[in-house]
Amino acid sequence: MKTTRTAEGRVRAVIYVRISQDRSGAHLGVDRQREDCEALAERNGWEVVETYVDNDMSAYSGKPRKDYRRMLADLEDGTATVVIAWHTDRLHRSPTELEEYIDISERRGVTTHTCQAGPIDLATPSGRMVARMLGAVARHECEHKAERVARARLQKAKAGEWGGGIRPFGWGVPTGETATKFDKATGEEVEVPVLDLDKAVPEEAEALRVGADIILTDQSIHRWVRWLADKGFTSTQGNPIGHQAARDLLMRPRNAGIAVYRGEEIGKGSWEVVLDEPTFRAVVAILSDPSRRTTPGPEPKWFGSMIYRCGLDGCTETMICSRSGGANHPSYRCQTRHGGGRRGDKLDEYIEDLIIERLSRPDAHDLLLPGPGDVNVAALQAESEQIRRRLTDLAGLFGSGQITMAQFTEGSDMARAQLEGVNKQLGRAAVKDPLVPLVGAPDVRVAWKAMPLDQRRAVLRALMTVTVRPARRGRMPDGGYFDYETIEIGWKRSAQR
CATH class of the missing domain: 1.10.287 (Helix Hairpins)
Structure with missing residues (x-):
């Protein structure tokens, strides 16, 4: 065991300091504790052999405290017989932790001295009783504080007020006033603008509306992510907005002015509304649909990829389009890799021509969903x-x-x-029909060619099913080699070809 006295016979002591929340990052709280503890050691003639610091760390949360655990290991190893803390609640706010500390102190003859509560000898029954009483009081204070904080947050939520945290994307207009904030990166205090979190930022609010419109039109979160990147939008922390972040942004009840507390909607908020409630509910319904793929993989580059279905021997797997075997053109093949391929450009052109022809008819408006x-x-x-x-x-x-x-x-x-x-x-009430931009267009073919690929794919999904049967060999009756008759079309919405 290590000695607990120096060569001069001075008692070896260690200092433990902790602060639950360091908003500035300046360590001012733990520095003040350390100064008081060092003064106590000097008054008693103890030599401080180690100082343990857990900054911005709660003892009540139950999360591991790195330096606290290191201190216990050193005490077990006989490094010191005195522990100095500013107050007992800096050491423990958990009965379980306290009992472990008492056990080590009793076995190793460690005494605890605090700047505020005096000495506590945990090797004696009376000392342990005092420690447990102080621990119970500290625990009560933590629980009472947590109750007050929860109540204040609930009150704010019920009043429709912002509950704090990172600025929500879409809201936070500068008021013209400034406040002082500690910048952890530079270690200096800086002036930052005060934001009104009830007022919508016009550009970000419009971005949310564009996102909702894209989801309601073709259900493509990827398209909105690309749009955000192209327009230079980032998160309020300056990070790129990826797939999951974009989805989370569109599913926030805040967008529709709905206040939330602990995951439950509790009423209307006081901030400006970006999306009307029907639109918001429709977006959430689409993004929450369990049939949507959560791991989209590579974005399709071909019109019918992952939509056309294989029709070989009752197979219903979707088909993908790629080049293989040194072919000069891409081919659609079943994902199971069985059977031969069908030429991709010919098949896509045929299906697109069918869609354009159908939507060019005078009765095309009959295909639209009810309003x-x-x-x-x-x-x-x-x-x-x-x-x-x-x-x-x-x-x-x-x-x-x-x-x-x-x-x-x-x-x-x-x-x-x-x-x-x-x-x-x-x-x-808010779902948009992907056929709307095409039905009634002066030239459906021109409108179709102007649409992005993901929107055209949405029209395909909404209007028909395509099953690709095995092709016949040789030249077809039309003189070509592409077998159109083995492409089966299933029209949706009671439409007839």
């Missing part, structure tokens, strides 16, 4: 508010003991099921 005229949006929004109030009332009744857990669970489950139905109806 939202049969959905009473105002009534649905009012019903949605009533259901949310009911959920809030149920929580209040359960908290006050007026209803049982079983009654609360039954009532809240029923209300959430009703709310889900209302949200689906609101979503239906």
